[in-house]
Amino acid sequence: MSSVKGMKPLLIVVVMMLSMSAWAAEQEAVTPLEAALVEQSADRDKTLEAFYAERDWRPVWQDPSTVTAFAEALHTLEGDGLSPSDYRPDALSEAHRRAWGDGEGDPQELADFELRTSHVLLTALRHLQKGKVDPQALDTGWEVPVEPPALDVASLSRHVDARRFEQAFADVRPSYPPYQRLRAGLARYQDIDQQGGWPTLPPLDGLLRPGDVHDAVPFLRERLAVIGEPGLAAADTTILPDAKLVAPDPFTYDEALTEAVERFQERHLLEVDGVVGPDTLAALNVPVGERIDQIRINLERTRWLLHGLPETFVLVDIAGYRVSYYRPNGDIWRSRIVVGQPYRRTPSLRSEITHLTVNPTWTIPPTIRREDVIPKIHRDLGYLERNNIRVLSYSGSELDPRSIDWQDPGKIMLRQEAGPENPLGRVVIRFPNDHMVYLHDTPAQQLFSRQQRAISSGCIRVENVMTLVQLLLDDTDTYRDIRALVAEGETRNVPLESHVPVILHYWTAHVGEEGELSFRPDIYDRDDELLEALDRPLVL
Known part of the structure; x- marks a missing residue:
């Protein structure tokens, strides 16, 4: 028994020696480059440190073919409206050659190259996920507190090991259909630009009306055909009784062309009358390069906003003058709205609809x-x-x-006081925000017939607002009670059983579900400032 007791200290010593040996072996396994990565990453971005910690400090960029694959992937960011030159893709291979030389570089210099290149990768991912430009730098009233999810560094590590950089980009860019449709629209307009763009219509003496014969008509037809307006090809020929095909007069403003112009006017929030006047002519003659920039601007705005969306939410499209209610079953209810005048802008924000006010009084804002x-x-x-x-x-x-x-x-x-002359109408849809804005009814229903409706004092007037109220309540009995309250004229707050997220945002380019691009007037003069910030060279 005593001999067994005497062995315990010896066992402890052996175990300690084995543990120290394993620790020493582990230390010897850490290469000088990995040690330099640990040292240098401590003073840099926390996500960068987490990325390398996930990899146990294994370097990414030793193989020049990995660097080449990354550089090629960076060029694809042009498809998201970002500038590949911001990320210096063409300089990466030379930087790798300088750092690695013949394969034996200084560990500190190699670590610096590693971290700088990975910083480029993380920067590109962050720009794809939430935008290059800080919206609060452009608008101090920006009020969208929801942040995108944290970067999945484990998944990213697997992608870079397999050189799947475009897949890493796809994982973080907004997955919602509006973003994907804008990307497709950008690709289409970039292709139009590469093919030479579209023709410029000559100045008109007066108005170009349906049925007119004019030298500008061939330019108009070609301009709309370039963007894929349907019906124009069919208008190029006419079937006569003897079954022969003949070309119509190319200078005649015919019915098919009139319909194409009306569709163009509707998408651009112009008066839909088929008449080419100064406003329609100006919209037609915007160069394709400017339209590309407009799409890029709105892709950036979409990156600011479209993340973490629930199944059900209300989306207010300020520049497009419409509200959409996205339902869990996939249905979308839409209606026209009136928004703030340019000097009383409707703000961009994200909140939750909490309650309704029936027969509201209106405390006039300061x-x-x-x-x-x-x-x-x-x-x-x-x-x-x-x-x-x-x-x-x-x-x-x-x-x-x-x-x-x-x-x-x-x-x-x-x-x-509440009543027929109250500008808030029968009901107000309320959500907490610092700007004191809300959705509401209006007695001035005639305003919804205008194409451009930036005429309120900042709040959002909604056409057919009682239908939206019914959808928000999702409860026939409660809606019936509200209709009774409206009839009685009593002012009452009605809470929503489930709060509904609401987003107010500003898009001057939009792509419909069929892929048709719409460009809206920049009513708040926000596009130029954002484009300048988006094109400002990045300091890495």
């Missing part, structure tokens, strides 16, 4: 109160009674309008 309403009251005190507006203190007490100096009214609130 800017509208100061700039629009108070001057009218100052000129005519009867404006208050005619518009059913009460004057309140900040504590909610009612004030006598005759006791107020309307040149300097001080701290007051103006509240319009």
Whole structure:
């Protein structure tokens, strides 16, 4: 027994010696390059450090063919509207040659090349996932708090080992159909550009109307044929009774061309009348290069926003003047909207619809109160009674309008009571945000017939809003109760049992489900600033 006890210390010593030997062997297995990677990555991007830690500090870029494959993949980012030159693909092979020489380089220099090249990779992935440009740098009111998911470094490590760089890009770019359709539209317009673009229509003396005979008609026909307008090929020939095919007069503005122009006008939010006037002519003569830039701008905006979307959400397309409600079963309800004027812009934001207000009162926002309403009251005190507006203190007490100096009214609130003249109509759809905007009904239904509808004070007026209310409630009994409340005229807040995400965003280029590209006027003058930022050379 005593001999067994005496063996225990010896066993402990042997185990310790074996453990130290294994530790020493592990240390010897770490190459000087790997040690340099551990050392240098500590002061760099945390994602970069996590990427190499996932690989147990194995280098990525030793083989020149891996570097070449990566450089080739970077050139494909042009298809996402990004500038491949930002990532210096053509300089990578030379940088590899300088670092590795004949195969034996300084570990510190090799680690620096490794980390710099992997930083390029991670930068490209980040730009694909969430955009190159910081939206808050362009708009301090940007209010979209949802971040895209963290990069899957394990999957990325497998992709780079297999040189599947384009697959790594595909994994992070937005997967939602609007982004994919914009990419397809960009490819189509880049191809048009490479083929020489489209013709420029000559100046017109007056208007070009259906049935006119004009030298500009062949240019118009070719311009629309280039972008794939259907019906034009069929209009090139006519079947006569003797079954012979003859070409129509190329200078005649015929019916097929008229229909193509009307479709073009509708997509570009122009008056749909088939008449080529100054606005339609200007839209037709925008060079293809500018349209390519417009698509690139809107791909960037889409990268800012389209990630982590639930099955059900409301999407407000500000520049396109429409709202869409995406339902879990795949159905999409759409309607026309009115948005803010250029000097009272509807903001971009992401929130959740929490409740409805039936028969709302309208507390007039400070800017509208100061700039629009108070001057009218100052000129005519009867404006208050005619518009059913009460004057309140900040504590909610009612004030006598005759006791107020309307040149300097001080701290007051103006509240319009519910009723047929209330600009919020029968119902308001509310969601928390710092801009005090919401979706609402309106008594001014005639505004929805306009093609361009940036005429509100910032909030969003919705056509057929009660249908949206019914869909949001998803409950026939509750909707019936709300209809009764509307009829009674009582102001009431109605909570939603399940909150519905809502996104307000600004797109000046859009691709429909059939692939048709629409370009909208840049009503808030945001495109040029974003394009300048997108094209600004990247400092890596």
